[in-house]
Amino acid sequence: MASKIGQPFDQPGIWNGPYPSGAPAIFIDQVTRLGVPCGIISCVGNDGFGDINIHRLAADGVDIRGISVLPLEATGSAFVTYHNSGDRDFIFNIKNAACGKLSVQHVDENILKDCTHFHIMGSSLFSFHMVDAVKKVVTIVKENGGVISFDPNIRKEMLDIPEMRDALHFVLELTDIYMPSEGEVLLLSPHSTPERAIAGFLEEGVKEVIVKRGNQGASYYSANEQFHVESYPVEEVDPTGAGDCFGGAWIACRQLGFDAHRALQYANACGALAVTRRGPMEGTSRLAEIEAFIQRHDMSIREAAQ
Template structure:
């Protein structure tokens, strides 16, 4: 059976510093899993959604660790391709003050970058309700970009929708190229899950109302603009509102936006109100910042709902 949501992109093994400081100063790292679209898929599965993942993995221990992760989490990896002679990308996270982080990547010519339109199982993609991807997936390589855009076309032509997180990374491509290709994706998207930082990088816009109006002009039906600790700003064609964030003790913000995206899509497919969807996504994103790494701290559905109830019992002080 084809899952409701299909995510496509680049998985990467994560090595997260266990203490604060520059990469050269940290003696120990904890291995985990990363890659924005894989983080998203794990979040969807952990929150009770139905999700599959499309990519290439290296024929190595790191690639096999991803297959085991997805199997344990309930992510359908039946269309993942193992490429002999290729490697699975890795990255290192340095932790700075205030939960901020710095990344060092080893991804050039990885297996994921070799994924191409010919790797797509078209019947699989056509049956999905949602196709999700990101600006990183569009930036990694031309062949992966072409595969993502073909998958979007297949899914939408069959009645599905496209969910897109621009996740701007200017070390992957120059701003002019990034803006042009991301804008093309914005115009294909039905749901845009951006951050205010993305809008600042792309357009120099730091006002949520202005940012969401600009994104709405691209043609999407729902905009969710992530504002970090402040929550998110939601806009549809009919209305706009701020959904306030939850206060938590931040340890590491890695992957919080990806977990937010997963929670948003889970709530959307269950037919929840935008108020409930955005509050749920805010809660999941907040809880993901309370531990180290991108995947380990993502809460279960029950943990997220219990956290939301506990906040209500405290007078909903966020």
């Protein structure tokens, strides 16, 4: 991570890190930190970057049996720099790294036999053998009566590849919980308005749609209800990984038995907490931290109203 705002990639500078990261890893670390048993399927190289992720996830309680170490490949990496506008630029080494080699042969069906929920990050669907692996897992989990959630944080250019678009629609057709950002609602829909797109997802079998709206909060839609929950005002330090923390908190809270409104409140709080910390996975929070944050925020609102 660039240490200064506006630091370019093509000039020498000071970089902070390495940090454990990767959207699926951040998501699953947030799930485990809320006390929900979980695991991850991935590949890393036999190097320090792989070790930092494995050690962090294992220390926090993630089942790492699904992580394959590929001795001939390097662990995926990403560099990020920030602009005064709040925008970010990235350089990714993913497709040709260890995680880009994940295929059906790395899917251990024994790990999946007790899986009741499988979450898919759209950013992982960048190769055909990765898509094949996801299809295998989704099919197994659905046949066992499990739930599929899908966060379509996909690169738009992927949609120009017919086979990749077909794969995304395959996943969406089996999705129970769909979690697009506000700008992604129309990506996999034939409709021209967000309202009609969301209605279409629900008509086609999705049970819950959660639309992430950044610092404007998030909205929930199902066949029976819809509502919006505002976010929490905080001073932003680093937004990287906040959406993954939000998603992990939402899924974990639902697994813990929270109703939709309370789960969305906690997910919003988790995302807000994440942007106050520097480092992608450093933004994950424990339940006590989220509840203390919500309590402090509620107190500040009451004080301001007096």
